[in-house]
Amino acid sequence: MSDTVGGMQRAAVIGAGQMGNGIAHVFAVSGHEVTMIDVSADALARGRDTIARNLERQVKKGALDAEAAGAALARIQTATALDAVGTAQIVVEAATERTDLKFRIFEDLDRLAPEGAILASNTSSISITEIAARTTRPELVIGMHFMNPVPVMQLVEVIRGLATSDATTAQVMALSRALGKTPVEVNDFPGFVANRILMPMINEAIYCVMEGVGTPEAIDTVMKLGMNHPMGPLTLADFIGLDTCLAILEVLHDGLGDPKYRPCPLLRKYVAAGWLGRKSGRGFYQY
Incomplete structure (x- = not known):
């Protein structure tokens, strides 16, 4: 897996809500080690329960065998502090859709994530260019807009900010395909295409x-x-x-x-x- 996706084996997901736990789920099923981070320990427990239930549902449908489901769940760690992104090669932020919150998270991620890590946002409408401007690595900032429910829906809207590099875009397009999704590249305008x-x-x-x-x-x-x-x-x-x-x-x-x-x-x-x-x-x- 790490060879096929530009070495992006370790992922961190910010937010354990509906979108966050779904994103952690698809990364774990695809063989990635995932740290799901949320300020609320209760939200993390609920998110993990949701993932366990959704994996069980996939096993019942025959989409996944029980062993693979167990292995996927074992790949998911949880943390309440943002410094848990310290070893991630890609971070996907899936916090509440509030501009001030996303700006603050990306300022912190820029400080805490390893140099060279891609910082992605699951925002459904907020400007990737503006989010990227809060960091010292705008070429590594991109939108990865998953659809709800994440384990089921095929589309990932991949949004390029003004400074997003071709290499970052290519890696995220390849990663999305490796997750079993169909990525569509779009540019950074309000609402992108979907919304x-x-x-x-x-x-x-x-x-x-x-x-x-x-x-x-x-x-x-x-x-x-x-x-x-x-x-x-x-x-x-x-x-x-x-x-x-x-x-x-x-x-x-x-x-x-x-x-x-x-x-x-x-x-x-x-x-x-x-x-x-x-x-x-x-x-x-x-x-």
């Missing part, structure tokens, strides 16, 4: 609810049966988290300055009420 196209659709679906055009069920059914989407936009918004959808729309609106990205007032209202979707038990649907 620049997806979020206005979700936002428009929310306007349809607010204006009484249709119920959430009706809107989702139209998109599923009429456009062959596997999941309606409002079900998907609840799955992503309405707070995350709002944060991405704000990045698009601020970064591109076009009123078509203005977040729907009903989305703001739901987030203010704590109706964040599946994770809070209520969004456009009850869970």
